[in-house]
Amino acid sequence: MTITHPPEIDDSPETRHDATPGSDDEMDPGARQGNSVPEDEVAAIFDEIAPVYDRVNTLMTLGLDGRWRRSAVRATGLASGESAIDVACGTGKLAAELAERVGPFGRVVAVDISPRMIERARSAYGDLVQLGFELGNALALPVGTGKFDAATIAFGLRNLSDFEAGFRELARVVRPGGRVVCLELSMPRPMLWGRIYHATFRRLAPALGTLFRQGAAYRYLPESLEGFPDADRLAESMRRSGLVGVSYRRLSLGAVALHVGTVPQTVRTASPAG
């Protein structure tokens, strides 16, 4: 299968932040550390949403989701023949783009907690030889330590019960020097536009859900965004998880933030004399 891309355009306008500690960007004082909805309920919600997820997503993001995912793929810095894990893969779109980037001699593993999401991803992209699918939890990935050149999570982090633990687990499975990339909804700037955007999202998601007969499940999506850390806080959380060189960019007027961090080179300890 070949995935066709529009010409390589960088999303703009956007801003890049090096996310230095103590940045004076506005902080969100009421930010949560994790999602309070239990994992089995989250999985059940996404099982329900799976059949309509792609259509609703395209409508809700005005088709920008594809462009955001391509930015995430570029941010991995992956080369042909390398490997990646896409966590909370949903219907597999980002995983398929990663698979195309690493080519047939590379390897991509896509993991999700929802069996129906995995089923749909497998039926859409099962013919990409370099792409495999696994049912699994982002907080306890079913893979070994340091096995991948990069890890990605797109619109998945805010569903986890502990965001920092999510970053720690992503970092665990990436080799030293490899990147962890997180794409997530954010609070657009300026604040007034941000409030309008969030108020619209709060109404639009359940309305579209109702249109596709998934009203109850789609009420969860805006709820999961309430109290989610702003981009600076998320960068701090990445840093606390052990990632270095953390930076982020706001895409599409800040509707989405793209965070990137690097797994540090392991410190070599001197072997005992003798």
Ligand SMILES: C[S@@+](CC[C@H](N)C(=O)[O-])C[C@H]1O[C@@H](n2cnc3c(N)ncnc32)[C@H](O)[C@@H]1O
């Ligand atoms: C909003 S969808 C995003 C899907 C996809 N990454 C995309 O870009 O469209 C969130 C996904 O996260 C998955 N998810 C939620 N909690 C998870 C967990 N603890 N571990 C793994 N996947 C999880 C859901 O099943 C769902 O497929």
